[in-house]
Amino acid sequence: MARRFKMKINHNSEFDLDLAPLLAVMVKLVPVLLVSSAFVQMMIIETELPQVVQQAIAKQENNPKAAQVAVEMNKKDGIRIIVTENGQTKVELVGLNSEKQIDMPALHAKFQAVKKSHPEVFKIELSPDADVPYKEIVRVMDEARKSRSNDIKFPVKNEQTGQETSTEYMFPEIVFANLMDG
Amino acid sequence: MKRNRYKPEIKRNQTFALNITSMTDMFTILLVFLLQTYSTNDVQIDPVSGVRLPASNTDKNPVNGIKISISPTELKLDQLKLASVTDNKIEQAAIDPNDGEFIKPLFEELQKLNEAHKLKPDIKIGKILFQADQEVPYATLRKIMYTASMAGFPNIKLVTVVGN
Numbered sequence: 001m002a003r004r005f006k007m008k009i010n011h012n013s014e015f016d017l018d019l020a021p022l023l024a025v026m027v028k029l030v031p032v033l034l035v036s037s038a039f040v041q042m043m044i045i046e047t048e049l050p051q052v053v054q055q056a057i058a059k060q061e062n063n064p065k066a067a068q069v070a071v072e073m074n075k076k077d078g079i080r081i082i083v084t085e086n087g088q089t090k091v092e093l094v095g096l097n098s099e100k101q102i103d104m105p106a107l108h109a110k111f112q113a114v115k116k117s118h119p120e121v122f123k124i125e126l127s128p129d130a131d132v133p134y135k136e137i138v139r140v141m142d143e144a145r146k147s148r149s150n151d152i153k154f155p156v157k158n159e160q161t162g163q164e165t166s167t168e169y170m171f172p173e174i175v176f177a178n179l180m181d182g
Numbered sequence: 183m184k185r186n187r188y189k190p191e192i193k194r195n196q197t198f199a200l201n202i203t204s205m206t207d208m209f210t211i212l213l214v215f216l217l218q219t220y221s222t223n224d225v226q227i228d229p230v231s232g233v234r235l236p237a238s239n240t241d242k243n244p245v246n247g248i249k250i251s252i253s254p255t256e257l258k259l260d261q262l263k264l265a266s267v268t269d270n271k272i273e274q275a276a277i278d279p280n281d282g283e284f285i286k287p288l289f290e291e292l293q294k295l296n297e298a299h300k301l302k303p304d305i306k307i308g309k310i311l312f313q314a315d316q317e318v319p320y321a322t323l324r325k326i327m328y329t330a331s332m333a334g335f336p337n338i339k340l341v342t343v344v345g346n
Contacts, residue, residue: 033216057255130321
């Protein structure tokens with residue numbers, strides 16, 4: 001009677017994985033990544049806009065009767081949002097909070113409200129006072145550019161297809177209105 | 183009787199295995215960190231010494247352009263110092279006496295670039311990457327932007343760091 005071959009398995013045996021090739025690859029990869037790493041990531045302000053938004057901006061620029069939104073920044077009083085439409089002017093004020101800083105959540109809410117009432121407007125004219133620091137200007141531009149909430153979007157009409165779509169952009173085009181005032 | 187001196191047994195052909203597991207662990211962590219910071223941008227902007235850029239949530243990658251920077255101590259065009267800055271104000275000697283917003287050395291250098299690159303026929307080609315310290319007031323920024331516009335560079339990109 002033939003005996004069945006039984007392979008001996010030693011369950012207590014150990015083996016060493018050869019990590020040398022893996023290490024060799026890593027040693028080559030690390031210098032390559034070190035050279036191409038950006039430890040301080042920098043961006044620029046001038047957002048690339050979706051095509052429908054660009055068309056809407058062009059349409060607004062061609063329409064002299066479109067509402068105009070001006071934003072005045074003042075270190076003492078805060079922000080004044082001035083909406084001019086059909087010769088009528090409406091002013092909204094966003095004051096400073098208890099830490100004497102601009103109340104950014106309130107400002108964002110005001111921008112959203114203005115955008116909801118004037119969805120065709122994409123440009124604002126920003127006029128900061130001479131003593132307003134650069135970081136405050138950038139923060140206001142951030143608040144105006146895009147809606148922070150994914151739930152709140154604004155209607156925009158695609159001029160080519162005629163269909164209505166939505167965008168999170170509020171006022172992506174910001175112009176320094178008092179640049180040439182002197 | 184002569185004492186036998188102890189001689190350690192040395193095997194000439196002996197090899198030993200270096201334990202590289204911990205080194206591999208370290209390299210793996212390093213690799214993950216570097217992969218996270220790996221930049222695929224075409225244009226890399228080097229931070230200017232002394233300039234603390236403001237944080238912004240913009241998601242636009244940098245483009246090529248002429249680099250102007252203003253730190254609490256100096257106004258520079260690329261690596262060239264144009265004027266000194268004291269208390270976040272550009273030195274009076276660099277300002278045109280007839281126009282308080284006009285920075286003469288900056289205008290002259292931009293004009294030279296205009297002539298060199300023959301950008302004059304289409305002024306919108308001229309792009310400026312503007313790196314300004316976050317505490318610089320708008321009055322100083324306005325002087326630079328005004329002068330750049332006058333020199334034919336109305337397209338100014340504000341460089342910021344990523345963050346909220």
